[in-house]
Amino acid sequence: MNYIQTLQAQLHSMATGFVAALPGVVIALAILLVTWIVARFASRIADLLIGRTDIRLSLRDLxxxxxxxxxWLIGIMLASVVVMPGLTPASLLAGLGIGAVAIGFAFQDIFENxxxxxLIMVREKMRIGDxxxxxxxxxxxxxxxxxxxHVRSLSxxxxxxxxxxxxxNxxxxxxxxxxxxxxxxxxVSYDTNLDRAAEVIRRAVEKAEGVEATRGVDVFAQEFASxxxxxxxxxxxGSTPKAGWESxxxxxxxxxxxxDEADIEIPFPYITHTFKEGVKLPRCDG
Incomplete structure (x- = not known):
């Protein structure tokens, strides 16, 4: 019988505490409702104000x-203080600080990204479509x-x-x-006049469609190949891949x-460079 009386006393105490805390719970719910309304209007106002600037869309969403x-943080803090009167803003902030450190270690990669x-959005050097x-x-x-x-490859x-x-990186x-x-x-072949060949090449490139001739065309003799x-x-x-391939x-x-029109030869590589593996060269006796 003592156990039953103890259980009844505990249930009565819990019911009494719930009834006593009910006004605070109702006020906390009202605070959360007001917070939801204020957050919606504030986000719309911020979006309208920022929308008048040239900030990129993703940064505006941030x-x-x-x-x-x-x-929402302010609203939740106020509601928590109302429900638990012993909880002060200072202790709540201290608890949030300890929790933030623990969360930071647990989700280090997420916060790093x-x-x-x-920072990528702020520097605005990499744009959508680049x-x-x-x-x-x-x-x-x-x-x-x-x-x-999200990066879409060329394929x-x-x-x-x-x-x-x-x-x-x-x-x-x-x-x-x-x-x-x-x-x-x-x-070009070794018996070619390089000055003449360079001039022919330069004029041909300058007349090609899509070439920005005003920026200049460079023709340099680079090396003695085989x-x-x-x-x-x-x-x-053009800087896009398609423009580069077309150009x-x-x-x-x-x-x-x-x-071809200037009778300048573009020589083939030596025959030893053209044979595939497994093809034998004819023997040359003597």
Missing amino acids: FTTLVRVAI FFAGV IIECEGIKGRVEHITLRET NELTIVPNSMLFK PVRILTDDDLRRHEVIVG SSIDMLVRWWA RDRVVRAIKRAL
């Missing part, structure tokens, strides 16, 4: 999210979030790259400018046509 999170994403290359990954930037960046595969990788932005320098190697003198040809054209195609065709 600011509105931070405003919403800050309001988050802050890297914020062609980038980083650690063997090459493609078009489709989307930048706070944790990862249409999607690669999800952690932001910390793009922030800590060198990133080549191939489309940072509208124009980029392209180059090709042209070999069967030719190799010349490095450089020119300016290279037109330039190679124009150079071949101009050299």
